[in-house]
Every structure is written in C-alpha cells, then in structure tokens.
Amino acid sequence: MFGKKKKxxxxxxxxxxxxxxxxxxxxxxxxxxxxxxxxPRSRSNKTFLVVGVVVIxxxxxxxxxxxxxxxxxxxxxxxxVSPGSPSVTPTPxxxxxPAGEPSAVPTxxxxxxxxxxxxxxxxxxxxxxxxxxxxxEDNDGLTLDEERLYTTQPAVSDSDGDSYSDGxxxxxxxxxxxxxxxxxxxxxxxxxxxxxxxxxWAFPAAWLAQESxxxxxATVRLDTKxxxxxxxxxxxxxxxxxxxxxxxxxxxxxxxxxGVVGARSADAIPRYYFVAPDKSAVVAITYAAGSxxxxxxxxxxxxxxxxxxx
Numbered sequence: 378m379f380g381k382k383k384k385x386x387x388x389x390x391x392x393x394x395x396x397x398x399x400x401x402x403x404x405x406x407x408x409x410x411x412x413x414x415x416x417p418r419s420r421s422n423k424t425f426l427v428v429g430v431v432v433i434x435x436x437x438x439x440x441x442x443x444x445x446x447x448x449x450x451x452x453x454x455x456x457x458v459s460p461g462s463p464s465v466t467p468t469p470x471x472x473x474x475p476a477g478e479p480s481a482v483p484t485x486x487x488x489x490x491x492x493x494x495x496x497x498x499x500x501x502x503x504x505x506x507x508x509x510x511x512x513x514e515d516n517d518g519l520t521l522d523e524e525r526l527y528t529t530q531p532a533v534s535d536s537d538g539d540s541y542s543d544g545x546x547x548x549x550x551x552x553x554x555x556x557x558x559x560x561x562x563x564x565x566x567x568x569x570x571x572x573x574x575x576x577x578w579a580f581p582a583a584w585l586a587q588e589s590x591x592x593x594x595a596t597v598r599l600d601t602k603x604x605x606x607x608x609x610x611x612x613x614x615x616x617x618x619x620x621x622x623x624x625x626x627x628x629x630x631x632x633x634x635x636g637v638v639g640a641r642s643a644d645a646i647p648r649y650y651f652v653a654p655d656k657s658a659v660v661a662i663t664y665a666a667g668s669x670x671x672x673x674x675x676x677x678x679x680x681x682x683x684x685x686x687x
Contacts, residue, residue: 510522510603510671511669511670511671514531514532515530515531515532515533515534516534517533517534517535517542517543517544517545518542518543518544518545518547518548518674519543519544519547519553519674520671520672520673520674521671522602522603522671522672523547523671523672523674523675524543526566526581526583526602526672526675527543527547527552527553527554527566528554529543529553529554536553536554537552537553537554537555537556538556539556539558544674547561547674547675547678548674548677548678548681549678549681550562550567550579550678550681550682552564552566554566561579561678562579565582566581566582567579567580567581567582567678567682568580568581568582568586569682570586571686572588572595572597572609573588573590573595573597574595574596574597574609574610574611574660575595575611575653575658575660575685575686576609576611576651576660576683576684576685576686577682577683577684577685577686578609578679578682578683578684579679579682580599580607580679580682581675583602584599584600584601584602585599585600586598586599587600594610594611594612595610595611596608596609596610596611597609599679601671601672603671603672605664605665605666605667605670605671605672606664606665607662607663607664607665607676607679608662608663608665609660609661609662610660610661610662610663611658611659611660612658612659612660612661613657613658613659614652614653614656614657614658614659617650617659620659620661624642624646624648625644627642627643627644627646627648628642628643628644629641629642629643629650630642630643632649632650634680634681634683635681635683635684637651637683637684637685638651638652639651639652640652646663646664647663647664647666647670647673647676648661648662648663648664649661649662649680649683651683651685653685654685660683662679662680662683664676
C-alpha cells in the first residue's frame, strides 16, 4: 500500500470508481476543483523578470539624480546679515566677453533723455588751449602776465575807468588801478632805487633785483616771474665800440626821454644806451625777452624812470 508505485499501475478514474460505489455514497462524494490537485505553476521566471526591471529603473533614476546633482545649477547662497550691520548690495561679477562673440545687449533702455545735443566739436587736446601769458585779450597793451602783475582786469582795457587804457597809463608811469592819477611808485606797484652804476630807476616791486661789481663792471639784474631778465650794465665810454661789436654792431637810433639822451637798438633785441652827462660812461639796458616777450610795456615803463644821479 505504501510502496513505490509501479510504472504500469494506472489510477482508476472517477467514473470507474463511482461504478463500484453505491448511489448513496456517490451523492456524498464531491469532486474537488482542479486547482487543488493540479501541480502549481512555476512563477520563478516572472519574479526574476519583475525584479530585474525594477533594478534597472531604480538604477536609471539614481544615475539621473546624480548627474543633475553634479552638473545642474548650484543653489543660490543666501548671505545672513546680522542685526544692526549695514546692508551690502553684492556687486555683480563682470565676465569678459570672449573675442569674436557678441556681447549681451541690455534689455532696459534709459528713461531720461540727454538735455544737451551732441556737437561736432573736437575732443580737448592734452595741452590747455587757453590764452598764453604773452597774449593781450582786451588790446590794452598789457599781456596776461602783466595783467596779473598789476592786478588789472584782463578783459577790460580801462580797469580804473579814467578813459585811459591800462597800457598807456603804465607807459607814462601811472597806476592803472587808481583813477586819481597816482604813480606806479605811489601805488606800491613799482620800487624806486638808486644803483651802484650811478643812476636811479624804478621797477616792479614783485621782481627780484640783484647788483654786482664783479670785474669793476657795475651790473643790476632784474628777474621776472616768468624767467625773463632785464640787465643794466655801466661801461666806460671808451668801451662803447667794443660793446657794440660784441652785440654785432646793431643799428641804433637816438633816444630822449624825460631829459635823458641816449640811443636804442633798431634790431629785434630791446636795448637802450644812456650816455652819462660828462660823456665818461654809458649804461646799456637789455631786455632778454626771448621769442615771445611778456613784459614789453613794463620794460618801456622802466626805461621811462631812468635818471642819472646828481
């Protein structure tokens, strides 16, 4: 009964078994559904397939997440500001545009229009183009340097309003700042002084005067504020030909002012010669002005103050 079934033994069917059972017993027998006596189907292949698909999907999602985390945009950092500290607006980083690539065009246009229309005027040069110190803006006979020296108005030819131009007054020895007729010396613009050369004269008080008797030659030197000089030299009368020869024998013209007789050169260099009353000496006054003299009117005023000592 409990031994191993032989290969040739066949199991009786239900119909055959029922033929040997009484009808009362047959009614009590119930045939079990087929699922209870059939062998269960194998599900191992489906399980492995589902698990494999899940693993692949999870791997793909993980790879996408890692790629997004590594190469995606970094989260904006928020700077914490402590209470009471001043707020600081971050300065946007300026990124240089590579050569050959178009730069970004701003999308915001200015709402304020310029009130001054552009002109075609040339750009200013590095060197100021204003008037030079030797220019005469108001045509009164005074350069800009002389206007500064006498504190007169560069754009007004008659600063004191006395109907005489500033240059004309200075040439005659009068102050251009005082309509009452005060002289340059009385107004403090000139300084009158006696020299070792045996003469007196007056010159701007702002200038430096230096005297020397080196080599037996009496010399007075006036230094202006612009580097120009006025030099007065006393020579013996016998040395006048040598002096003129040293200067190239310039042509001279007779000159007389305020009772003083002399001569002046007719070339481009302003130079005056004053002969002593006893004809024993001559004083040569030279204005080393350069190519653009700034104190021609002042030099004429100085010459007008020349006097021999008694």
